[in-house]
Amino acid sequence: MKKRPPLSFARFWAIVIKEFVQMRRDRLTFGMIIGIPVVQLMLFGYAINGDPKHLPTAVLLADNGQQGRSILSALKNSDYFRFVRELHTEAEADAALARGEVQFVVTIPENFSRNLLRGEKPTVLVEADATDPSATGNAIASLRTLLGSALQQDLKGPLSFLAGSDGPINLRVHARYNPEGISQYNIVPGLMGVVLTMTMVMITGLAITRERERGTMENLLSMPTRPLEVLLGKIIPYIFVGYIQVGLILAAARFLFHIPMTGSIPLLLLTSLVFIAANLAMGITFSTLAKNQLQAVQMTFFFFLPSLLLSGFMFPFRGMPEWAQAIGEILPLTHFLRVIRGILLKGNGFEEVLLQLWQIALFAVVVLAVGVKRYRKTLD
Amino acid sequence: MKGNFAIDVRGMTKRFGDHTVVNGIDLQVRGGEVYGFLGPNGSGKTTFIRMLCGLLDADGGEGTCLGFDIIRESDSIKRQVGYMTQRFSFYEDLSIAENLDFVARMYGVENRREAVRESIDRLGLAGRQKQLAGELSGGWKQRLALAACLIHNPRLLLLDEPTAGVDPKARRDFWEQIHELAGQGLTFLITTHYMDEAERCDRLAYLSYGNLLTSGTPAEVIAGAGLTNPSLEEVFIHLMGSSKDNFSQ
Numbered sequence A: 001m002k003k004r005p006p007l008s009f010a011r012f013w014a015i016v017i018k019e020f021v022q023m024r025r026d027r028l029t030f031g032m033i034i035g036i037p038v039v040q041l042m043l044f045g046y047a048i049n050g051d052p053k054h055l056p057t058a059v060l061l062a063d064n065g066q067q068g069r070s071i072l073s074a075l076k077n078s079d080y081f082r083f084v085r086e087l088h089t090e091a092e093a094d095a096a097l098a099r100g101e102v103q104f105v106v107t108i109p110e111n112f113s114r115n116l117l118r119g120e121k122p123t124v125l126v127e128a129d130a131t132d133p134s135a136t137g138n139a140i141a142s143l144r145t146l147l148g149s150a151l152q153q154d155l156k157g158p159l160s161f162l163a164g165s166d167g168p169i170n171l172r173v174h175a176r177y178n179p180e181g182i183s184q185y186n187i188v189p190g191l192m193g194v195v196l197t198m199t200m201v202m203i204t205g206l207a208i209t210r211e212r213e214r215g216t217m218e219n220l221l222s223m224p225t226r227p228l229e230v231l232l233g234k235i236i237p238y239i240f241v242g243y244i245q246v247g248l249i250l251a252a253a254r255f256l257f258h259i260p261m262t263g264s265i266p267l268l269l270l271t272s273l274v275f276i277a278a279n280l281a282m283g284i285t286f287s288t289l290a291k292n293q294l295q296a297v298q299m300t301f302f303f304f305l306p307s308l309l310l311s312g313f314m315f316p317f318r319g320m321p322e323w324a325q326a327i328g329e330i331l332p333l334t335h336f337l338r339v340i341r342g343i344l345l346k347g348n349g350f351e352e353v354l355l356q357l358w359q360i361a362l363f364a365v366v367v368l369a370v371g372v373k374r375y376r377k378t379l380d
Numbered sequence B: 001m002k003g004n005f006a007i008d009v010r011g012m013t014k015r016f017g018d019h020t021v022v023n024g025i026d027l028q029v030r031g032g033e034v035y036g037f038l039g040p041n042g043s044g045k046t047t048f049i050r051m052l053c054g055l056l057d058a059d060g061g062e063g064t065c066l067g068f069d070i071i072r073e074s075d076s077i078k079r080q081v082g083y084m085t086q087r088f089s090f091y092e093d094l095s096i097a098e099n100l101d102f103v104a105r106m107y108g109v110e111n112r113r114e115a116v117r118e119s120i121d122r123l124g125l126a127g128r129q130k131q132l133a134g135e136l137s138g139g140w141k142q143r144l145a146l147a148a149c150l151i152h153n154p155r156l157l158l159l160d161e162p163t164a165g166v167d168p169k170a171r172r173d174f175w176e177q178i179h180e181l182a183g184q185g186l187t188f189l190i191t192t193h194y195m196d197e198a199e200r201c202d203r204l205a206y207l208s209y210g211n212l213l214t215s216g217t218p219a220e221v222i223a224g225a226g227l228t229n230p231s232l233e234e235v236f237i238h239l240m241g242s243s244k245d246n247f248s249q
């Protein structure tokens, strides 16, 4: 048999136009597109707390005395901190935080041990990635006690006077990216991802089953169409819908919640495109798997719940058990949350964004491939 | 010889579960013929037609449609066949013009705008083309559906009860149009429950419980039944009765 290209642009375009017109006439769906973000924004005005442990921590150890190393080993043995690596420069520390590789960087300055023994109360600097304040709050609170007891071993006998009434050292905490620890800073940008996940998957989830239930599938299948034309033709129009929601939430973030917007908005819009496409692909694939609209809706919820719970939206990602994190890593929302919080709060650039973006793109491609494979070309 | 047949299939079979709905049907339809496909409700007419244009996978059988293999070349068949479904299957939330435009785009019709306009004029719907298809009366839906399956100039039309719910005048216009198009070389396979329509077909096949009971020209079918008061209606009622006896055991 002759091999034909998998896609005819004319037929793809015919479907895009048809979907656009149908979407315009479907008042209820259009209401949902506007209504869902509004309701969610109101519902999630409040923070949800957790108490994550074993947060990845890097140490910048400029001191080579005994007491510096005591602190390091105390950190390694603590519950809240998990020592990942040692850093050597300030720039390395910044990069690790920006990429989200570590939650904390602990800096022990030069001559720390010497100054400590001289009773000069040296300063230990802790920089925390506080985009999600609920993730860092408890860890920071425990830090003061931790450092005090770490040094107790060293400051015994004649040196015990150094321990003093207010401790032997100064602890300075920099809550980076969200210095005031405002939960909305974390939640509102995250809502954009949640809303998109919910509506985009739902809308396309109904796309194919609706044609089957209304009987129009029989007509569509009697035409010489290819799966990719139908699936892409049904995805593209809803990208615009996604952008309506993005605009809505960004406006609310800016003017209602006064979320700082440190990074590049065009970059955010570009990443949103990939994320929207990934969710639409998920929906359309559900649609090819579902027998009817009810099943499609059930599948949507089956996908939405883990996205909501395991992406780091509801609970700090690092506070979850490992198996939950492993599932979370697959979900596009997890990566999108990192991207959007990164761009808005940390001012992340393209390089940091790319680390997450390719994973969203991969998800989209794999899921769409499943959809194309499962698309039934007959009524059986 | 083979090239003369628009439809030439043997042993077509379809099962749903363990229920055999189409049972080894052979059918040959010549090019330019108007072929009537009859049989009581549930006899398998729609199922058979769906297998012809690749909408259902056959469980058995082989053959060609317009010279293309029905199993392997269903894409080529779809391009040259117009299939009018029994149930209205155009988009009710698109207007008449939008539906026709969609179909024309899907088949890559040249001079699309013109083709759509002509089609609307021929339907006598000029001025109403912006009306939503869902707001049309049943008969008008049928007429729209027929117009839509003609828009890409197919060589074979599979019409599944195209005149159900259509008024007598429109039905007569419809059959005049069919014979005119057949004169131009188009082939028709039409299912119907109306006897006057069956009489206007060049040849007929009568199905019951998935089996082909009789076929031939209307005159042959009547003669073959050997009844005292011969009319197609009597023949079919007779066949319906006898096949029930055969299958209800």
Ligand SMILES: Nc1ncnc2c1ncn2[C@@H]1O[C@H](COP(=O)(O)OP(=O)(O)OP(=O)(O)O)[C@@H](O)[C@H]1O
Pocket (backbone or CB within 6 Å): B016, B021, B039, B040, B041, B042, B043, B044, B045, B046, B047, B048, B086
């Ligand atoms: N998708 C399906 N799954 C199971 N059974 C089916 C399916 N489609 C059709 N059938 C069964 O196959 C039989 C034949 O149906 P079909 O629609 O082909 O009949 P028909 O001759 O077109 O009838 P009508 O004159 O009422 O249109 C019926 O008994 C029907 O219940």
Ligand SMILES: [Mg+2]
Pocket (backbone or CB within 6 Å): B045, B046, B047, B086, B160
């Ligand atoms: Mg039928």
